[in-house]
Amino acid sequence: MRWNLVVLASCLAIAGCVGTSIAERQDANVQSSLQYDSVPCDQLLAQRNRLAQQYRLPPDAKPSFSDPGVGLGPFTPDARSKAQRDVEQASGRIDAMNRSIARRECGKPG
Template sequence: MRWNLIVLASCLATAGCVGNSTSERQDDNVQSSLRYDAVPCDELLAQRDGLAQQYNLSTQVKPTFSNPAMGFGPFTPDMRSQRQRDIDRATGEIDAMNRSINRRDCDKPDEQKKFVLPG
């Protein structure tokens, strides 16, 4: 009976971390690139470059994920500073913008996009 109470108490303590765990918050940083498909290419490139400059990041940055030991990710509280959370969020936005830019060939010069008939 005593072990049951100890296990129950530890489960309730770790359940309080749900919603504030490292893995959940890191997953939120990954964003869909589809929302940027409606933005004109030149504006999207300017947004990406401005965001990268604001947080002193590369324009080709990718989101990173911590590797918690043995599946404790959902129970590990997010101990990152607010600045690091903002940087990670910006990293996810830049990556989503890059996927939209690459899919639409926004980073290619206009001359290469034009279709020209031979002859």
């Protein structure tokens, strides 16, 4: 029994150290909105809407985070499909675009 726990702990540690942990990949979905500040408002709104439509997401999508358990995030392997990872990455891009849109007050009469 004790040997099984040692093997399990070793496997989890190795899985978390190769850069494919769920926590690491989910953190990568959060993007800076500053990269979108140089894009004109009308183009950014259109880009955001196209991305949301492509992945069937709402225009106010935000990246989601799973709860693998206290202290286990860095060691829990990411078992999500590539399609699901792509959707969550698109959510992060949409959220970054929305933060830039809100900060610059795009779409508001002025």
